[in-house]
Amino acid sequence: MIDIFIILLLLTLIYKSxxxxxxKYRIPxxxxxxxxxxxxxxxxxxxxxxxxxxxxxxxxRGYWLFTMEQVKIADPxxxxxxxxxxxxxxxxxxxxxxxxxxxxxxxxxxxxxxGFIGIRYIFLLVYKYFPTNHExxxxxxxxxxxxxxxxxxxxxxxxxxxxAFWAIAWFLFSIQQYKEKWWQASIAFFFIYMCRxxxxxxxxxxxxxxxxxxxxxxxxxxxxLAALALIGSIYMSSYTLDALKLExxxxxxxxxxxxxxxGNLNTSHVGSGVNISSYxxxxxxxxxxxxxxxxxxxxxxxxxxxxxxxxxxxxSLFIYKNWSPEALRDMxxxxxxxxxxxxxxxxxxxxxxxxxxxxxxxxxxxxxxxLLFCFYLITHKKYTLYLRSLDRKKFFQRRQAIIDAKxxxxx
Numbered sequence: 001m002i003d004i005f006i007i008l009l010l011l012t013l014i015y016k017s018x019x020x021x022x023x024k025y026r027i028p029x030x031x032x033x034x035x036x037x038x039x040x041x042x043x044x045x046x047x048x049x050x051x052x053x054x055x056x057x058x059x060x061r062g063y064w065l066f067t068m069e070q071v072k073i074a075d076p077x078x079x080x081x082x083x084x085x086x087x088x089x090x091x092x093x094x095x096x097x098x099x100x101x102x103x104x105x106x107x108x109x110x111x112x113x114x115g116f117i118g119i120r121y122i123f124l125l126v127y128k129y130f131p132t133n134h135e136x137x138x139x140x141x142x143x144x145x146x147x148x149x150x151x152x153x154x155x156x157x158x159x160x161x162x163x164a165f166w167a168i169a170w171f172l173f174s175i176q177q178y179k180e181k182w183w184q185a186s187i188a189f190f191f192i193y194m195c196r197x198x199x200x201x202x203x204x205x206x207x208x209x210x211x212x213x214x215x216x217x218x219x220x221x222x223x224x225l226a227a228l229a230l231i232g233s234i235y236m237s238s239y240t241l242d243a244l245k246l247e248x249x250x251x252x253x254x255x256x257x258x259x260x261x262x263g264n265l266n267t268s269h270v271g272s273g274v275n276i277s278s279y280x281x282x283x284x285x286x287x288x289x290x291x292x293x294x295x296x297x298x299x300x301x302x303x304x305x306x307x308x309x310x311x312x313x314x315x316s317l318f319i320y321k322n323w324s325p326e327a328l329r330d331m332x333x334x335x336x337x338x339x340x341x342x343x344x345x346x347x348x349x350x351x352x353x354x355x356x357x358x359x360x361x362x363x364x365x366x367x368x369x370x371l372l373f374c375f376y377l378i379t380h381k382k383y384t385l386y387l388r389s390l391d392r393k394k395f396f397q398r399r400q401a402i403i404d405a406k407x408x409x410x411x
Contacts, residue, residue, distance in 0.1 A: 003106040010113055014039060018120070025124055034143045035123065039116055042152050046112030049157035050105045052301075060159045063089050064097050064107045088194040089160060108157040115155025115162040118169035119146060122368060125173060129332035130376060131383035136314070141375050145368075148311075149304050154364040160195050164365050167191035168203060172334040175207055178217070199345070199365065206341030213340075214333050288350035288359050289316075289370070296356060305360055312367070315374035322377035326384070331376060338369030 018039065022032040053060045062068045063086075066076075071087055073080050078098075081091040096102045096110060123146055133140050155162045167188045174185035193200030211217060279287065290313045297303040328336075349362055 002100060003102050006102065007106060007109055010110070011039075011043070014113055014116065021120065021124060025128060027124070027127055031123075031127060031143060034146070035120060038119060038123070038143075038146055041147065042112055042116040042119070042156055043109065045149075045152040045156040046108045047105065049112070049153060050108045053157065054104075058159075060108070060157045061104055063158045064093055064104045066090060066093075066098070084194055084197050085160075089158075089163065092163070093158065104158070111158045111162040112156040114166040115152070118155060118162075118166035119151065121169040121173040122146075122372070125176060125332065125334050126372060126375075129176070129334070130379050132379045132386070134375065134378045134382060145311075145371060145375065148308050148368075148371075150308055150360060150364055151368060153301070154361055161361060161364060163195045164192060164199055167195065168199070168338075168365055171203060171207075172338055175211075175337060176332060176334040178333075202345050203337070203341050206339075206344075207337045209340045210333055210336035213328075214336055215329050217333065284350045285346070287356075288346065288363065289313075289367075292356045292360075302356065302360075312371060312374075315371060315378075318378055319374060322381040324377075324381070324384075327377050327380040330380060331373075335369060335372055335376060338366065339373050342366040342369055342373075 015036065018032060018035040021027070022029075022035065027035075049060070052058075059068070068086060068090065071081075071090060078091065078094045081087050081094055083091070093107060096107060102110075123143065126142055130142065133142050135141070155165045171185050171188035171192060174181040174188060178185070189200060189204065192203055290309045292298075292302045292305055293309055294303070294306045297306050345366060346363070349359065
């Protein structure tokens with residue numbers, strides 16, 4: 001009974017918060033409806049995620065039932081689970097699972113609600129800061145890109161994936177509005193770091209670089225914020241290395257760490273495994289970003305992912321055509337920070353993850369920002385050409401007015 005009460009209460013609160021957010025940011029009703037649709041869509045994926053894990057296995061259920069073999073706690077109590085990584089998720093789930101006795105499906109919905117809030121943050125940022133929209137085959141990219149299945153699947157269940165995605169989105173949402181929400185960025189960073197220390201380290205460094213490169217922050221704030229982020233990154237680095245049991249942050253060490261984390265699944269005999277050891281760097285990058293494609297599909301999840309990866313590939317082909325210094329200059333801070341973080345994380349993972357299923361899961365935290373990067377370049381170019389056409393139109397109108405005036409005076 002308590003499961004139903006909590007689910008209905010949170011569902012009602014999130015539904016009403018959609019309306020509040022829309023009113024605050026003056027989002028039209030047609031996009032408010034999409035937020036409601038996305039909420040229902042995400043709830044479906046939370047239920048589907050639970051069914052999938054129960055039938056095909058995964059760490060998610062172990063987090064809720066406390067059967068994680070890699071975590072052994074003598075005389076377990078709530079605070080004894082507090083720590084980075086896996087233990088932090090166990091610490092979060094202890095009260096709802098062990099104390100309240102909520103079911104695993106309820107747990108998926110609880111984490112799924114966090115995932116949806118992360119999606120909503122990005123939705124609002126795109127609506128507010130992208131100059132225009134773009135269509136492919138008559139379908140507008142906004143808000144269509146927010147219906148991508150993997151975006152919802154990996155953020156709809158118990159585990160690090162939903163929590164990390166939500167915290168990263170919250171962090172980027174907060175630094176975009178740094179004057180009012182800097183304190184929220186601090187809280188969001190705490191969750192990122194405790195969930196995945198290496199992602200927290202990458203994100204704080206990415207934010208510092210993005211702030212220095214950005215033009216949308218006044219100089220009086222820029223160097224203070226950048227210095228704060230850089231100092232935080234340097235200060236946290238030793239703790240991150242201790243948490244990950246690493247000696248340094250060089251690329252070779254990070255690749256070895258990623259490979260060890262993926263364990264036995266990183267082999268070619270596993271369903272979605274590929275032998276990347278013989279691949280060139282461009283091929284490794286292509287495999288990480290755009291596979292599985294249809295010829296790789298071995299189940300329904302990878303088949304659906306093929307359509308999404310085809311969209312990623314299609315949009316990436318327009319980067320060179322639409323790239324410009326002006327586009328990078330005008331890019332909103334959240335997207336700059338997301339992309340600066342995306343690049344080193346991609347370089348590390350593409351050399352270590354030879355299992356396409358694990359790659360889909362790991363890249364989901366940041367892949368949306370790569371998609372939005374491609375989308376933004378297209379819309380910026382489109383909007384720039386529109387403004388130039390207006391300038392030309394005004395020029396010819398003024399010239400014609402002068403000609404008409406001269407003719408009138410001559411008469």
